[in-house]
Amino acid sequence: EDERLRQSQKMEAVGRLAAGIVHDINNLLAVVTSGLRLLEKEIDRDPASPKINQLIEGMLERAQNGGALTQQLLAFSRRQPLSPEAVDLNQRISALTQMLERTLGRGVETRCVLDPALSPIHIDANQLDVAILNLAVNARDAMAGKGTLIIETSNATEDAETDSGSFVRVSIRDTGCGMSEDVLAQVFEPFFTTKGENEGTGLGLSQVYGFISQSGGHVRIDSAVGEGTAVHLLLPKKAKTEI
Ligand code: ADP
Numbered sequence: 258e259d260e261r262l263r264q265s266q267k268m269e270a271v272g273r274l275a276a277g278i279v280h281d282i283n284n285l286l287a288v289v290t291s292g293l294r295l296l297e298k299e300i301d302r303d304p305a306s307p308k309i310n311q312l313i314e315g316m317l318e319r320a321q322n323g324g325a326l327t328q329q330l331l332a333f334s335r336r337q338p339l340s341p342e343a344v345d346l347n348q349r350i351s352a353l354t355q356m357l358e359r360t361l362g363r364g365v366e367t368r369c370v371l372d373p374a375l376s377p378i379h380i381d382a383n384q385l386d387v388a389i390l391n392l393a394v395n396a397r398d399a400m401a402g403k404g405t406l407i408i409e410t411s412n413a414t415e416d417a418e419t420d421s422g423s424f425v426r427v428s429i430r431d432t433g434c435g436m437s438e439d440v441l442a443q444v445f446e447p448f449f450t451t452k453g454e455n456e457g458t459g460l461g462l463s464q465v466y467g468f469i470s471q472s473g474g475h476v477r478i479d480s481a482v483g484e485g486t487a488v489h490l491l492l493p494k495k496a497k498t499e500i
Pocket residue numbers: 391395396399431433434435436440444449450451452456457458459460461462463485486
C-alpha cells in the first residue's frame with residue numbers, strides 16, 4: 258500500500274510538472290515551426306538551395322516530434338482539455354484498423370472481433386485513436402513485427418472493482434513477448450521503457466493511462482511471458498462531467 262501511495266504521489270508530481278512545462282514548450286515549438294515555414298518560402302525563391310530546404314524539412318520534422326511528445330505528457334498529466342462526444346466504437350475501430358494495417362507492416366495480421374450489440378460511449382474520439390494507436394505500436398514491437406493483433410469490443414461484464422454495467426470494454430491483444438512481473442509493475446510510469454534509448458520514450462502507456470483515467474475509465478493488463486499481452490480499456494458509457 259505504501260508503495261502504491263508513493264507511486265501515485267510521484268505520478269501526481271510529474272503530472273503537475275509536465276502540464277506546466279508542456280504549455281510553454283508548445284508555444285516555443287509553434288514559434289520555431291512558423292519561423293521555419295517562412296524561411297522555407299523565402300528560400301524557395303532561390304533555386305540554388307536544395308540542401309538548405311532539406312535541412313529545414315529535417316528541423317520541421319523534429320519540431321513535430323517534439324509536439325507529439327508534449328501531447329503525450331499532457332495526456333499523462335490528465336490536464337488536457339477533452340471533448341467527449343457520442344462514439345460508435347466499432348465503427349471507429351474499423352476505420353482505425355485500415356490505417357493500422359499500413360502503419361504496423363506486413364508481418365502483423367490485424368483482426369477485429371466487434372460485438373454488434375455494443376452500447377454507444379461518450380469519449381474524446383481523437384484521443385481514443387491516439388491511445389489505441391499507442392497500444393497497437395507496443396503490440397507490434399512486442400511481436401518483433403510478426404504476429405497477430407486482435408482488437409475486441411464487448412459490453413463489460415462482472416468486475417469487482419467497478420460498476421461494470423456502465424462500461425464498454427475494448428481489448429488489444431498481441432502474441433508477443435509478454436511482460437515480467439517486474440516490468441508490469443512499472444509500465445504506467447512516465448519514461449519507463451525497456452526499448453533502446455532512441456526507440457522508446459516510455460510515454461505511450463502513460464498517455465493511455467492518463468487519458469482513460471481522465472475520461473472516467475480504467476486500464477487493466479493481462480500478460481504472460483512468451484505468450485502475449487492483453488490491454489483492456491474500460492470506457493464509460495456516460496461522459497464524465499467534472500475533472
Ligand atoms: P515505450 O513503448 O516508448 O517503451 P510505453 O509506455 O508504451 O513506452 O511502454 C513501456 C514499456 O512497457 C515498454 O518499453 C515495454 O517494455 C512494455 N510494454 C508495453 N506494451 C507491451 C506489450 N504489448 N507487450 C510487451 N511489453 C509491453
